[in-house]
Amino acid sequence: MQKIIPAILLTISTLLPYNLTVAQSKSAIPAEAQKAAKNVRPKTIEAHMRYLADDKLAGRKPGTPGYDLAAQYVEKQFIALGFKPGVATPGGATAGGQNGTFRQAVPLRKAQVREEGSSLVMIRGGQAKGLTYGKHFIFSPNFGKPISEVTAPVVFVGFGVSAPELGYDDYAKIDVQGKIVACFNGAPATFPSNQRAYSGSAKAEVAAARGAVGLITFSLPTDVRARIEANAPRNRQATYRWTDAKGQAQRTFPQLAVVASLGDSTARLMFDKAPKTFDEVRKAANLGQAQAFPLPVSFRAKTQTDLADGLVGENIVGLLPGSDPKLKDEYVVYVSHLDHLGVTPDRRTDPVKIAGTSADSINNGAHDNASGVAINLETARLLASLPKAPRRSILFVAVTGEEMGLLGSDYFASNPTVPKASIVANLCLDMPFFFHPLLDIVPYGSEHSSMKGAVESAAQFVGVQIAKDPIPEQAVFMRSDHFSFVRQGIPAIYIKSGSTTGDDRDGTKLNLDWRATIYHTPQDDMNQPFDWSAAARHVQLQFLIGYLTAQADIRPVWNQGDFFGTKFGPLTKGR
Known part of the structure; x- marks a missing residue:
């Protein structure tokens, strides 16, 4: 890569001002602000970036x-x-204050699934089928404890979205207390873009709030980017959360004993002899229809997680x-x-x-x-x-x-x-x-x-x-x-x-x-x-x-x- 000369603190006054042309308007922007805006210096931006x-x-x-x-x-x-x-x-x-510092410490916890100590078994009609890590499923780490185990029946909950304010709620007519919920990645295409993005990211929070003990997600056939085959390398890397003053990792949901992603073919197996076929629920999802019903399977899951504290990030905070x-x-x-x-x-x-x-x-x-x-x-x-x-x-x-x-x-x-x-x-x-x-x-x-x-x-x-x-x-x-x-x-x-x-x-x-x-x-x-x-x-x-x-x-x-x-x-x- 381009080698940059050792940088020293910019002496901003030595950089020539750059009076960028701006549109003249009758806005209420005061003259002193207009003058300051026109004095922007592109060379200063470049110098910061180069360092x-x-x-x-x-x-x-x-x-x-x-x-x-x-x-x-x-x-x-x-x-x-x-x-x-x-x-x-x-x-x-x-x-x-004058006695303060520019740095805010951010305590972080590292978590990484230990694949050899983790397992997922699908149980149907008393018959158990062991699944292969990285091929059939991938786990998210448990930030609360190194060993997390659960055996529970599975309930399908559409997109796993509860947004009554948008006229949509997969959980409206089903009790998932003590169950593992299974759902598609994403959110209804009928949602506005920002609301859709948020709803698709909040599945774990919603499931935990309704008493579920696990979450399993899988992609729509058209959503190639969300498949575990595409995301396996990234999902196998360590992940991090910040911890509070009591040492509790935040943005985690410890009541979910298992959080897993399934491959497409494995997800389809769950719908064998279910009230609706995989293709039927896929079509309903594409139409933005809320849906939920029990699946004729249970899962036995064990997640082993390597946990490490001690990494501290730093935010740099300046006040005018x-x-x-x-x-x-x-x-x-x-x-x-x-x-x-x-x-x-x-x-x-x-x-x-x-x-x-x-x-x-x-x-x-x-x-x-x-x-x-x-x-x-x-x-x-x-x-x-x-x-x-x-x-x-x-x-x-x-x-x-x-x-x-x-x-x-x-x-x-x-x-x-x-x-x-x-x-x-x-x-x-x-x-x-x-x-x-x-x-x-x-x-x-x-x-x-x-x-x-x-x-x-x-x-x-x-x-x-x-x-x-x-x-x-x-x-x-x-x-x-x-x-x-x-x-x-x-x-x-x-x-x-x-x-x-x-x-x-x-x-x-x-x-x-x-x-x-x-x-x-x-x-x-x-x-x-x-x-x-x-x-x-x-x-x-x-x-x-x-x-x-x-x-x-x-x-x-x-x-x-x-x-x-x-x-x-x-x-x-x-x-």
Whole structure:
């Protein structure tokens, strides 16, 4: 990969300003904010990215020296901008106090299924059939105990979704107490994209809440990506969860003694002599029809899990105090994940030979997500350059463990360094995609709250159009750190580039091709054809949306009757 010269703290004043052309509008954006937005510096964004994606950081995996170098770099940028530490020391100052620190520790638990000690047996009519790990089934680890065993009958519950607010509930007419529930992956295609993504991810939570003792999922025949054959390598890797002050792993459901994925042919066996055939339930699922009935099988399952505590990730938190005597106690939070995948173990070679090559084992994570951190750092510079700080305080958080499952952002949103009820909004940036001019944007989440107004004002000023999600099947709304804030009842948005390129290229195809060939590989380095003017426009949008939110008299609110606002709000309830 491209070898970068040793980086030192950027002396921002030495970088020439770049007055990016913006659309002239009659918006209510104050003159000082307009001036700051026009002073964005693409070279600064590039410099941040070049350091964070350097080989010497070895892919920024949490718990490694490379991640610590990245954390030190972000700290130095905060200090240079005059930001205060955003984390209180025990018994010390409040968040942002002079005696605080920029680092929030995130305790993590590692869990990995021990295949040789795990088993799944299908029982039908008194006859037991042992299944093969990796071929017929794969287990998820149990974060609560090293040995988990259960024998129970199986109940089919459609998609395993309970969403009465959307007129759909697979559990409405069946009791699953003490049963193993079996269901399709995903959610009804009739659901709106974001609601469908959430519902498809909440199966374990729903099953546990209704008293089930196990969960078995399998894919629709058309959903090739969800099959265990496609996911076996990834699913066999260790997984992580953050732990609370009592050492309990979070976002886990210990009452589910088994959580398994079945291969297609094995799933079909469950429906032999069932009230409905596999093809009948498949057709009903495709029509969005709720369904549930007992299956003529039981399962005997044993999951052996290797558990390890001791890994501690770190979020880096910087504070720009607000200027309004009352509103300064409310916070707008910018977040971007600092971590990436580290070094690919099965491709590791001599580190001396690694440096400077394009086929090495280092997952540099230039776009994912050195780009988001770099853009947010430049956004922080613009906010700090204002003659008067915004009325509300601003927190910038570079989070850890996103690649492990949004762990750092979920920890921060669940255990914020300021009162949770005082966080009014979140802006996330992750792989914004600036490989072509930024002419339109997809502001994920803006349709759910009053933040839509700030997005529209910023887009008008910058001169970009607002587009619909071109790839709803990718479930983008669920796949980055803003969703950790949504879970806590906090309105959040996540902006990515749209598909318009200004030439004969198809932006959606570019995006999908990148995901298919570069995403999560060592090729995500600084040799890619980044459009730095497009990156600068992302800065302007981040700056203006956050600024307008921080200046407003009224904090953002969820839209009346919104699915996520109803499920996770109001804010004071938390999650």
